[in-house]
Amino acid sequence: xxxxxxxxxxxxxxxxxxxxxxxxxxxxxxxxxxxxxxxxxxxxxxxxxxxxxxxxxxxxxxxxxxxxxxxxxxxxxxxxxxxxxxxxxxxxxxxxxxxxxxxxxxxxxxxxxxxxxxxxxxxxxxxxxxxxxxxxxxxxxxxxxxxxxxxxxxxxxxxxxxxxxxxxxxxxxxxxxxxxxxxxxxxxxxxxxxxxxxxxxxxxxxxxxxxxxxxxxxxxxxxxxxxxxxxxxxxxxxxxxxxxxxxxxxxxxxxxxxxxxxxxxxxxxxxxxxxxxxxxxx
Amino acid sequence: xxxxxxxxxxxxxxxxxxxxxxxxxxxxxxxxxxxxxxxxxxxxxxxxxxxxxxxxxxxxxxxxxxxxxxxxxxxxxxxxxxxxxxxxxxxxxxxxxxxxxxxxxxxxxxxxxxxxxxxxxxxxxxxxxxxxxxxxxxxxxxxxxxxxxxxxxxxxxxxxxxxxxxxxxxxxxxxxxxxxxxxxxxxxxxxxxxxxxxxxxxxxxxxxxxxxxxxxxxxxxxxxxxxxxxxxxxxxxxxxxxxxxxxxxxxxxxxxxxxxxxxxxxxxxxxxxxxxxxxxxxxxxxxxxxxxxxxxxxxxxxxxxxxxxxxxxxxxxxxxxxxxxxxxxxxxxxxxxxxxxxxxxxxxxxxxxxxxxxxxxxxxxxxxxxxxxxxxxxxxxxxxxxxxxxxxxxxxxxxxxxxxxxxxxxxxxxxxxxxxxxxxxxxxxxxxxxxxxxxxxxxxxxxxxxxxxxxxxxxxxxxxxxxxxxxxxxxxxxxxxxxxxxxxxxxxxxxxxxxxxxxxxxxxxxxxxxxxxxxxxxxxxxxxxxxxxxxxxxxxxxxxxxxxxxxxxxxxxx
Numbered sequence: 066x067x068x069x070x071x072x073x074x075x076x077x078x079x080x081x082x083x084x085x086x087x088x089x090x091x092x093x094x095x096x097x098x099x100x101x102x103x104x105x106x107x108x109x110x111x112x113x114x115x116x117x118x119x120x121x122x123x124x125x126x127x128x129x130x131x132x133x134x135x136x137x138x139x140x141x142x143x144x145x146x147x148x149x150x151x152x153x154x155x156x157x158x159x160x161x162x163x164x165x166x167x168x169x170x171x172x173x174x175x176x177x178x179x180x181x182x183x184x185x186x187x188x189x190x191x192x193x194x195x196x197x198x199x200x201x202x203x204x205x206x207x208x209x210x211x212x213x214x215x216x217x218x219x220x221x222x223x224x225x226x227x228x229x230x231x232x233x234x235x236x237x238x239x240x241x242x243x244x245x246x247x248x249x250x251x252x253x254x255x256x257x258x259x260x261x262x263x264x265x266x267x268x269x270x271x272x273x274x275x276x277x278x279x280x281x282x283x284x285x286x287x288x289x290x291x292x293x294x295x296x297x298x299x300x301x302x303x304x305x306x307x308x309x310x311x312x313x314x315x316x317x318x319x320x321x322x323x324x325x326x327x328x329x330x331x332x333x334x335x336x337x338x339x340x341x342x343x344x345x346x347x
Numbered sequence: 348x349x350x351x352x353x354x355x356x357x358x359x360x361x362x363x364x365x366x367x368x369x370x371x372x373x374x375x376x377x378x379x380x381x382x383x384x385x386x387x388x389x390x391x392x393x394x395x396x397x398x399x400x401x402x403x404x405x406x407x408x409x410x411x412x413x414x415x416x417x418x419x420x421x422x423x424x425x426x427x428x429x430x431x432x433x434x435x436x437x438x439x440x441x442x443x444x445x446x447x448x449x450x451x452x453x454x455x456x457x458x459x460x461x462x463x464x465x466x467x468x469x470x471x472x473x474x475x476x477x478x479x480x481x482x483x484x485x486x487x488x489x490x491x492x493x494x495x496x497x498x499x500x501x502x503x504x505x506x507x508x509x510x511x512x513x514x515x516x517x518x519x520x521x522x523x524x525x526x527x528x529x530x531x532x533x534x535x536x537x538x539x540x541x542x543x544x545x546x547x548x549x550x551x552x553x554x555x556x557x558x559x560x561x562x563x564x565x566x567x568x569x570x571x572x573x574x575x576x577x578x579x580x581x582x583x584x585x586x587x588x589x590x591x592x593x594x595x596x597x598x599x600x601x602x603x604x605x606x607x608x609x610x611x612x613x614x615x616x617x618x619x620x621x622x623x624x625x626x627x628x629x630x631x632x633x634x635x636x637x638x639x640x641x642x643x644x645x646x647x648x649x650x651x652x653x654x655x656x657x658x659x660x661x662x663x664x665x666x667x668x669x670x671x672x673x674x675x676x677x678x679x680x681x682x683x684x685x686x687x688x689x690x691x692x693x694x695x696x697x698x699x700x701x702x703x704x705x706x707x708x709x710x711x712x713x714x715x716x717x718x719x720x721x722x723x724x725x726x727x728x729x730x731x732x733x734x735x736x737x738x739x740x741x742x743x744x745x746x747x748x749x750x751x752x753x754x755x756x757x758x759x760x761x762x763x764x765x766x767x768x769x770x771x772x773x774x775x776x777x778x779x780x781x782x783x784x785x786x787x788x789x790x791x792x793x794x795x796x797x798x799x800x801x802x803x804x805x806x807x808x809x810x811x812x813x814x815x816x817x818x819x820x821x822x823x824x825x826x827x828x829x830x831x832x833x834x835x836x837x838x839x840x841x842x843x844x845x846x847x848x849x850x851x852x853x854x855x856x857x858x859x860x861x862x863x864x865x866x867x868x869x870x871x872x873x874x875x876x877x878x879x880x881x882x883x884x885x886x887x888x889x890x891x892x893x894x895x896x897x898x899x900x901x902x903x904x905x
Contacts, residue, residue, distance in 0.1 A: 116788045120802025121498075121756070125749070125786045158449050163500050165797075251808055257833060257852070259808030284853030285832045286869045303866060312809070 103178040111179030114172045118165040119153075119180075127183035134251070134259065138184040139228065149177050185233055195327070200335025203328055212317065216341055222279070222295070223263065223317055224250060227341035238336045239329060245315035255282040265314050266290055268300055269307035279316060397511045397527060398459055400555045404621045410843075411884035413458045416505050416550035418881065421684040422618035423767040424840050426882035430889035431904060432844035436858045436868045438904050442890060443480035445899040447473075451877055452894045453762070455505040455550065455838075458883035464527070465899065466503040466550075469494075470517035472525060477885055480901065484530035486515075486523075494519045497544045497797050498566025504616070504762070504878075509553035509578050516547030516560050522576055524558075534581035538562060543794045544569050549615045552626070554657055557584060559626055561613025565649075565677075568608030568634045568798035573626075573653075575660060585660030589613060589630045589648050597647035605642035608792045610634030611649040615679040615762050620695070623712060625663055626655040627684065627697055631677035635790035636756075637745040638673070638800025645670035650678045652699060654714060664714030669703045669737065673744050674727070674785060675756040676702040683767045683774065684711060685820060698820060700765055700776040702758030705731060706823035720823045722816060723759035723778045727752050745785035745801050755783035755805045757834070764838035764879045766847065768861055773826055774818045775847050775861070779834030781811035815839060815849055817864060827864030838879030840891075848891055850876025856893050856900070872900060 116125055119135075127135035142157060143149035153173055156164035168176060204210070210219035213226045229238070240247060249261040264280040266288065278290030278298055288308070290298045302308060324332065398414065406414040410427040417424045431439065447454075450468025456475075457464045463477040470490065474483040494501075496518055507514045512533060513525045520539035525532055538560055539545025544567020552559040557575045565571065571589040576582065589611035591597040601609060610633045617628030633642055633649040650669035653662055668678045682697045689696065697711035704725035708718040716735030728737040743752050757779055765776045783803040790800030805811065813831035818824065837850035846867070847859045852875045858868040874896025882891050888903045 113788065116786065116802050117790075117797040117799050120786065120804075121799070124804035125784075125802050126804060163496060257808070259810075261809050264809075283832060284871070285830075285851045285855050285857070286866075286871075310809070 103182070107175045107178050108182060110172070111175030111177070111182075114168060115176050115179045118168060119176065122162075127180065135180050136183040136185065146177055146181075149180065150174075153177065185237060195330030195332070195334030197331070197335040197338045199328075200331035200333070203324065203332050204335055207320070207323065215339060220295075222291075226336065226339055228339060230337040230339040233336075235333050235337055238333045242320050242324070242329065242332060244319055244321070245317040246313055246319070249312070249315065254280070256284075261312065263316060265311040265316060267307070267309040267311065268305050270300070271304055271306055273306075277311075280310075398508045399510060403509065403553065410882075412460070413456070413881045413883050415457070415507065416455050416552070416616045417618065417681060417764060418840075420554075420619040420621060421767075422616075422681050422764075423683060423685075423769065424681075424764045424838065424879065424881075425767055425769065426840060426842040426889075428882050428884055428889040429843040429845075430884075431842065431846065431858075431891065433846060433860050433867060435904055436844070436846055439858075439868055439870070439891070439902045440905055442901040442903050442905070444901075445475060445480040445482075447897045447899065449897060451500050451502045452897055452899070453502045453504045453548075453878045454894065454899075455764075455879045455881050456892055456899065457506060457508055458881075458885075459508055459527075461885075462527070463883075464506050464508065464513055466505050466515060468503065469496075469501040470503050470515060470519075470547075472506055472513060472515050472530065474513075474527075474530060477883065477890070477901070480899075486525055486530040486532070488515075488517050488519075488521070488523060488535075490517065490519045491541075494546075495541050495544055495567065495795060496546050496548075497564065497795075498799070499546075499548060499563055499614075502548050503550075504548060505550035507551040507553035507558060509556075509558070512578065514551045514553060514558050514578075516549060516551055518546050518548070520545040520547050520562060520564075522547070522551065522558065522560050522574075522581065524578070524581060536576060536581040536583070538574055539564065539569070543567065547614075552616050552619060553578060554619055554621070554626070557657070559617070559619075559628075559657075561615070561617070561628060561679075563612050563614035563631075565610030565612040565631045565634045566636065566797055566799055567795060568610065568792045569612060570607060570609055571611035571613050571631060571649075573613045573628055573655060573660065575657075587653075587655060587660040587662065589651075589653070590633075591647065600644035600647045602641070602643035608634055608798060609642065609646065609649065610636075611646075612677070613679070614677075615681065618682050618684050618697070619657070620684055620711060623695070624657045625711070626657050627682040627711065628653055628655060629677070629679040629682060629699070631679050632672050632675045635792075635798050635800035636673070636675040637785060637802065638787050638790045639671055639744070641790070642671075646672070650676060650703075652678055652682055652697070652709070652714075654711065666707075666709055666714050666716060666735065668699075668701045668705065668707065668735075672703075673787075674703075674752065676754075676758050678702065679762065680760060681764050683765060685767060685769070687772070687821065689717065689821075698767075698774060700760050700774065700778075700818070700823075702754070702760060703727075703737070704754050704759035705737070706774075706776075706818060707735065708821065708823075709735075718822065722776065722818055722823050722825070723814075724753045724780055724782070725759065726782070745787040745803075747787055749784040749786050749804065751782055751784050751806075753782040754779060755781040755811075755834075756785070756803045757781070757805070761836070763836055763877075764840075766839040766841040767820065768841040768847075770843070771841075771861055772820045773841075773861065774820045775839045775841055776816045776818060777835045777837065777839055777849060778814040778816050778828075779811075780813060781834045782806045813851075815847065815859060815864070817847075817861070829859055829864045829866065835876075837876040837893075840880035840882065842882060842891075844889075848880040848882075848893065850878075850880070850893055850895060852876070854895050856895070856902075870902075872896070872898070874898070 212223040254260045267277040282289040447467040463475040472486040519541040544564035575584040590609035612631035633646040651667040704723045706722040727743040783805040787801040813834040815829040817826040872895035878894040
């Protein structure tokens with residue numbers, strides 16, 4: 066096994082520029098419809114290689130772990146298939162993302178197919194029932210923009226909805242309006258992937274002052290909360306008397322009793338059309 | 348006995364050093380050796396080394412320096428320096444910051460006679476002026492672009508020093524000896540074939556004329572071993588496989604020819620008892636990681652601690668923590684050697700907080716299991732039997748659909764170091780409180796490719812967190828715990844000043860009161876901490892060294 070002297074055999078990277086182009090053709094090109102539906106066989110092989118090379122850090126279903134969630138339609142570091150291939154092969158230098166260059170070009174393209182399949186299905190997967198124009202009217206009359214931004218307009222107390230139609234399927238959007246507290250979104254906080262976003266936290270300081278705000282960031286020693294007026298409060302946790310994280314609460318109330326079923330369809334239809342620019346790296 | 352080892356003695360080398368002028372090398376070596384009470388091991392035709400073996404044996408008596416990866420051969424990662432203490436730690440200031448090459452920084456620097464030696468990602472060795480952080484030399488081994496690192500990032504944890512040479516293991520699995528003064532390469536030898544996944548990330552262990560190194564690569568299906576090389580020439584002195592071939596003892600614990608790719612890597616630095624002349628080295632997981640079907644049996648000597656005869660590499664004894672592991676719970680964690688009164692008589696012990704969430708106390712002369720208990724949440728075993736073998740619960744194996752088990756595959760702890768405070772008889776352990784859904788998949792061996800057979804989906808975010816736990820070294824009982832926002836990747840160092848230094852993924856460096864766990868100091872370094880703290884003394888000031896992101900920070904009181 067030992068070769069002595071000259072060092073281990075040099076292995077050249079398996080993917081040539083030509084090969085990358087060939088793979089690109091197999092995959093969905095940015096902004097275009099899929100060239101062809103991925104075959105079941107490719108997906109299965111892709112999943113197998115993904116499990117061996119990526120699941121350790123990204124989770125088998127892409128929900129994340131040591132690495133970020135890949136079950137998202139917007140991967141800021143891999144907005145198109147070319148960048149996805151580059152990242153898979155070479156990793157992201159300076160981070161824990163190491164390249165899996167041992168995968169052959171064909172295997173890489175299969176993994177890429179599997180990774181893209183992890184994204185929550187967009188609105189195209191369910192037949193559109195509501196009327197987006199009426200939905201826009203409801204969005205305005207209910208003044209959803211008190212807490213949401215679209216295309217840079219509105220107030221950003223809740224998630225930006227500019228591209229929510231790309232990131233989320235319709236069932237998720239419906240749930241989000243009916244039962245916001247059921248599951249807080251994850252993955253956008255400044256802390257780390259997989260932390261709950263928009264978490265409400267109540268603190269009491271040593272003078273007895275109480276404050277409830279939305280968690281913007283946290284570490285072992287400090288926590289940063291945003292109050293109802295958008296002001297930032299920073300606390301040194303060891304000095305607090307109380308710190309309560311309210312996981313079963315959301316700043317957004319349920320609109321279950323506000324909208325009829327039909328109105329809800331309209332609203333969801335409108336949200337599904339929000340497919341603006343892909344969010345940058347937060 | 349303990350007081351003698353960590354008493355306030357041993358500052359003499361520091362004073363002598365202050366007088367060293369440039370070019371006074373011969374005087375310097377002689378002075379250092381005299382103070383250390385050592386004889387000069389002169390190799391024929393050569394000047395005596397800067398760091399002879401005896402200085403390494405007596406490392407605890409020169410607290411101004413940090414001579415081995417874990418501080419001493421006993422691997423306590425304890426600094427006898429006490430200038431920084433519970434009363435003044437709040438006054439710590441940054442002396443300087445050194446920015447490394449990009450990548451993850453897991454290095455523990457060494458500081459010897461006015462020079463700091465550290466490694467930068469992936470396998471670069473750098474000598475710095477420890478007063479200013481200015482670079483003296485840098486050695487960047489040339490490595491093929493496609494160098495494999497299957498199952499771990501492209502990191503390096505540090506160098507070893509012996510006589511006038513510095514040793515580093517490289518990502519492409521070579522052991523390289525450098526001239527400590529200039530960084531010039533003296534020799535380089537191939538330890539393993541990187542093309543089939545062998546790699547090196549741990550700091551070598553230098554003992555009497557030998558350099559001991561282990562290999563990584565179980566996720567590529569290597570068959571692991573531990574090697575010893577002649578420190579002068581690089582010639583291999585012995586190799587002991589951690590997975591037995593047919594006919595060798597333990598081979599009946601492997602089904603079929605599964606031993607050929609059975610894993611059992613040796614990727615983290617072991618400890619050493621110079622008197623018993625035994626090396627204690629933790630052995631990694633069997634391969635494939637999560638699919639044990641192809642390797643029925645206990646899979647000796649994976650997930651075990653082995654005592655190797657330092658001269659021959661012969662196994663003196665072994666103790667397997669996790670028979671037939673299917674969760675990737677390597678037993679490569681730092682084995683800490685402690686001498687204690689045990690039930691009325693002095694006994695030489697080795698203790699380990701294992702990745703599998705159990706804490707173990709063994710007799711280090713015989714390997715006898717003396718005590719063990721859980722120190723972190725685990726859901727896979729009902730406990731340990733009288734021999735220390737886990738009583739494994741049913742239905743805790745990975746499955747195709749996924750099976751939730753604590754701890755996660757990164758374990759209740761991992762490569763980052765624990766620290767032992769001999770005065771308090773307390774072991775401080777960085778703990779990862781995290782469960783994972785384990786999956787099993789097919790695994791087919793192909794050379795130089797991942798061979799793992801599954802994966803995990805860890806509970807993350809607000810569902811996982813970390814601790815610094817202070818364990819009674821005899822029992823593993825919890826003395827105190829300090830909670831961390833996320834499961835840590837940074838080691839700990841206790842000091843005679845009554846402090847425990849560590850860091851968080853969010854970039855906090857901290858110092859806790861070693862007796863109570865109360866936090867006495869913290870500093871936002873602005874990037875994840877992922878290495879081990881160490882300490883040294885220079886110009887009469889104790890310095891504490893910790894890394895965050897790509898920056899090595901040095902703190903002191905001034």
